[in-house]
Amino acid sequence: MSQLTFLGSCREIGRSGFFVEQNDESVLIDYGVMFTEPPSFPDMIHTDGLQAVALTHAHLDHSGGIPRILRESEASLFCTPATRDLSVLLLRDMFNISRGPLPFTRKDIALVRRQCQATAYEETVPLGHHFEMTLFNAGHIPGSAMVSVRVNGKRILFTGDFNATESQLNPGARINLPKHDIVVTESTYARRTNPKREDIEEALMDTVIETLERGGTVLIPAFAVGRSQEIMCILERRGLPYKYPIYLDGMARSVNDVLVRHPEYLQSPQAFQRAVSRTHIIQDNRERSNAVKSGGVIISPAGMLKGGASHLYFKMVHDNPKNSIVLVSFQIPDTPGAELLATHKVTAGGRLFDVKADVRQHHLSSHSDSRGMLDMLLKIPGEPVFYTVHGESESCDALAERLEKRKREAHVAEINESIEI
Ligand SMILES: [Zn+2]
Numbered sequence: 001m002s003q004l005t006f007l008g009s010c011r012e013i014g015r016s017g018f019f020v021e022q023n024d025e026s027v028l029i030d031y032g033v034m035f036t037e038p039p040s041f042p043d044m045i046h047t048d049g050l051q052a053v054a055l056t057h058a059h060l061d062h063s064g065g066i067p068r069i070l071r072e073s074e075a076s077l078f079c080t081p082a083t084r085d086l087s088v089l090l091l092r093d094m095f096n097i098s099r100g101p102l103p104f105t106r107k108d109i110a111l112v113r114r115q116c117q118a119t120a121y122e123e124t125v126p127l128g129h130h131f132e133m134t135l136f137n138a139g140h141i142p143g144s145a146m147v148s149v150r151v152n153g154k155r156i157l158f159t160g161d162f163n164a165t166e167s168q169l170n171p172g173a174r175i176n177l178p179k180h181d182i183v184v185t186e187s188t189y190a191r192r193t194n195p196k197r198e199d200i201e202e203a204l205m206d207t208v209i210e211t212l213e214r215g216g217t218v219l220i221p222a223f224a225v226g227r228s229q230e231i232m233c234i235l236e237r238r239g240l241p242y243k244y245p246i247y248l249d250g251m252a253r254s255v256n257d258v259l260v261r262h263p264e265y266l267q268s269p270q271a272f273q274r275a276v277s278r279t280h281i282i283q284d285n286r287e288r289s290n291a292v293k294s295g296g297v298i299i300s301p302a303g304m305l306k307g308g309a310s311h312l313y314f315k316m317v318h319d320n321p322k323n324s325i326v327l328v329s330f331q332i333p334d335t336p337g338a339e340l341l342a343t344h345k346v347t348a349g350g351r352l353f354d355v356k357a358d359v360r361q362h363h364l365s366s367h368s369d370s371r372g373m374l375d376m377l378l379k380i381p382g383e384p385v386f387y388t389v390h391g392e393s394e395s396c397d398a399l400a401e402r403l404e405k406r407k408r409e410a411h412v413a414e415i416n417e418s419i420e421i
């Protein structure tokens with residue numbers, strides 16, 4: 001008998017984790033963190049028969065607890081080489097800024113590299129006596145994968161986070177997937193429709209050019225992994241004139257180095273390389289204030305203006321009406337970015353900043369929207385049973401309902417629920 005247990009990301013976004021057992025062997029898919037205070041993780045698994053850990057992608061809500069597992073088990077970690085390298089970067093950063101105690105040490109993060117068996121898309125690997133695993137491109141961030149596990153004659157797909165739409169940085173997710181019996185799917189934007197990506201890119205370019213032509217500086221706070229590099233590629237491919245400099249700051253700099261080493265995960269390695277060569281890397285505060293004065297585009301984490309170098313830039317650009325602050329992702333309520341959008345003000349460090357700069361939002365999503373999600377899921381052959389995870393509770397319900405309307409069996413997974421396979 002085999003069994004699948006949903007360890008986390010049930011009616012929530014964060015601490016993803018799925019455990020598949022067959023007789024005395026098991027495999028784990030993702031083991032992420034949720035940034036509560038202190039940070040929370042899925043319940044610890046028994047690692048005795050653990051054959052492997054598969055990781056969908058580097059984001060910490062999927063990878064943030066992996067060192068806790070590897071310190072207890074010699075099981076190999078299966079993921080793409082890009083996911084391995086990006087995870088190490090993000091885990092180190094999490095360790096450095098963490099306020100609460102973590103269930104692993106800084107040294108344990110090195111196990112991610114040591115125990116990793118780098119795996120290519122479409123490659124099938126046997127795990128123990130009972131399992132087989134294949135990774136498929138998920139189109140979410142470079143190196144991201146859907147994990148397909150075969151056990152007991154059945155195939156289970158864990159979509160991880162996916163985007164079926166290609167971007168200037170990522171090729172879209174693999175659409176024509178093989179037959180599956182069970183699909184565990186994310187539902188982040190199950191209640192949202194995204195505008196066409198070309199339209200968002202065009203609007204973003206219009207904002208950038210307008211600002212630069214009136215002599216202002218553009219600040220684009222962006223996530224370090226993926227979004228910062230996508231902005232670089234958009235500016236390059238949509239022909240931002242070379243007289244306007246592009247600057248990059250924060251952890252996005254190290255992410256660039258990783259992606260230059262793994263060009264096979266990019267939509268256009270040549271365009272990315274061109275974008276990298278024209279981008280100025282910022283090293284210190286003197287360069288930061290020079291960049292603000294020079295009238296160019298500054299791309300800097302954090303994406304919601306919470307910490308990171310983007311906050312330093314915010315203080316320098318906010319009071320000049322010639323400047324623009326362009327938000328390029330969803331802004332979680334109670335973040336400085338959300339406050340800025342709603343009120344044109346930001347409270348930080350006990351001070352209230354009244355923002356005179358132009359504020360825009362051009363939301364580039366790295367997840368499929370409700371239509372894209374349903375399209376991809378309904379194409380999976382084999383009449384699979386669906387379990388929705390990784391979304392607000394209402395989004396998990398909404399996706400299950402939409403699948404049921406299409407006469408498919410769908411359930412919302414509940415935390416620590418186990419199903420027989
Ligand atoms: Zn993600």
